[in-house]
Amino acid sequence: xxxxxxxxxxxxxxxxxxxxxxxxxVWIWLAHYRIGGAPAAWEGIAFxxxxxxxxxxxxxxxxxxxxxxxxxxxxxxxxxIGDIIRLVQFETESPSTATxxxxxxxxxxxxxxxxxxxxPDRS
Numbered sequence: 348x349x350x351x352x353x354x355x356x357x358x359x360x361x362x363x364x365x366x367x368x369x370x371x372x373v374w375i376w377l378a379h380y381r382i383g384g385a386p387a388a389w390e391g392i393a394f395x396x397x398x399x400x401x402x403x404x405x406x407x408x409x410x411x412x413x414x415x416x417x418x419x420x421x422x423x424x425x426x427x428i429g430d431i432i433r434l435v436q437f438e439t440e441s442p443s444t445a446t447x448x449x450x451x452x453x454x455x456x457x458x459x460x461x462x463x464x465x466x467p468d469r470s
Contacts, residue, residue: 351424360410362403365426371395399425406432 351363379391410420419435
């Protein structure tokens with residue numbers, strides 16, 4: 348996604364944040380500053396960053412599921428609302444079972460793919 352910057356890489360997946368996330372932080376800081384000064388503003392920023400960390404952990408749950416089934420996830424992009432995971436489509440036995448991932452939700456992209464693929468034998 349354009350207009351995003353990489354904040355790090357975890358387990359081979361790049362984590363990107365959309366530039367509008369900075370606007371959210373500025374807005375939260377200003378809104379809380381008006382209510383309770385600088386301490387309240389920094390508490391508001393800490394809360395938003397905590398929620399952001401929870402969203403990243405949630406997304407890595409999807410990434411763990413996709414990797415179990417052999418689907419690669421080169422990056423995730425986090426705008427202020429929602430998320431975008433880019434999945435690399437894998438080869439299937441039948442072209443009719445291949446699905447293109449939906450950029451709106453990782454679950455929409457992997458559900459049909461997982462339904463048509465057997466789990467690898469881990470014994």
